[in-house]
Amino acid sequence: MAETLPQKHIEIFLDDIREIEIAKTNNRSVLGSMNDLTFQLKYQIADEGGLLNADITKLIHDLNRIPMSAIEEIYSIYELRKLLNKLSR
DSSP states (O other): OOSOOOHHHHHHHHHHTSSOOOOOOOOHHHHHHHHHHHHHHHHHHHHTTSTTTOOHHHHHHHHTTSOOSSSSSSSHHHHHHHHHHHHTO
């Protein structure tokens, strides 16, 4: 696994995403961040020679370390860890 999260955190995360809802956002910063992540992912996949050659674990690891201004922490992985720590208490 790319992020070495404790098993307890993985279980909390998996339990929380059993139901996924797709909704509109009125937050342009969030939308901009999502579009930037899409661009970054497309570029990284192309740079690795296409989806069949891409290392998905590395892609996820790298995406989780792209600075984002739409969240409190600078990297999404830090925000996720903070949330999971809160939920596991």
